[in-house]
Each structure stands twice: as C-alpha cells, then as structure tokens.
Amino acid sequence: MSDAVPRMTNLFLQLGLDASESAIASFIKAHQLPADVSLLEAPYWSEAQRQFLAEQIKADASWTIVVDQLNESLHEDAVRAQTGI
Template identity: 50%
Template sequence: MNTVTPRMTNLFLQLGLDSSPEAIERFMFDNELPEDVHILDAKFWTESQAQMLREMLCSDAEWALVVDQLSQALRDCACRKEK
C-alpha cells in the first residue's frame, strides 16, 4: 500500500530531486516548459524520471493531478520569464 501523500514536495522526492521550497522554486525557474512541449518530453528529465511521470499520469489519478500542477507551474514560470 502506497502511503505517500500526492503533493509537490513528495513528487520531487519521488523524482530524486531536492524537495525544499527553495529548490522547487529554483527548479521551476531554471526549467522552462513551452506550451508546445508535453511534460514527458521535457529535456530536463532523465529517462527514469520521465518514466516515473508517465506511470503517474497513466495509472494514478491523485499523482496525475500533481504532475499536471507541475506542468502548469513550469509553463507559468516560462511565461513570466518572457515578460
């Protein structure tokens, strides 16, 4: 039974990334996700990270929501940097 609560900090932990608020903010600022690129196709993921995200999107509705939130946050950050 999976007891990890689906939220952004835990998503970063699952991906092997620093999950501190500052690190998450820095990740979002440093990694743009243009509108025409699907989150699974982003250049900044390793193969294993992309696979984990794919599994989350395809098999777990709660995690899929968090991955969608990450996708939108990365797009929003890219838009802010353009202005």
C-alpha cells in the same frame, strides 16, 4: 513507488530532486518549457523520472493532480507570453 501523500514536495522526492520549497521554486523557474513541449518531452528528465511521470498520468493515479500542477508551473512563462497575462 511509495505511499507518500501526493504533494509537490513528495513528487520532487519521488523524482529524486531536492524537495525544499526554495529548490522547488528554483527548479520551476529554471526549467520553464515552451508551450509546444509537453512535460514528458522535457529534456531534463532522466528515463526513470519520465517513466514515473508518464505512469502517474496514464494511471490517473493520486499523483496526477500534483503532476498536472508541476506541468502548469513549468509552462507558466509560455502561457503568460501567449495570453499577455
């Protein structure tokens, strides 16, 4: 899609979302996922966003690390609840 360097801010731009640090933090806080819901199953993605994320994971592309970081961030509350940490 782009030659942008894979960073969280650029991932949010690729997804058509506000890429400011505060907007990213707010998005992650407001969109926490249960442990049994995968990143790609999240109800808030548009089809285009879901497709971009899926393609990056499947291709093991340079974006994969950032997509994985987003996935971990969106499951942070669920992991904390399961582990008690």
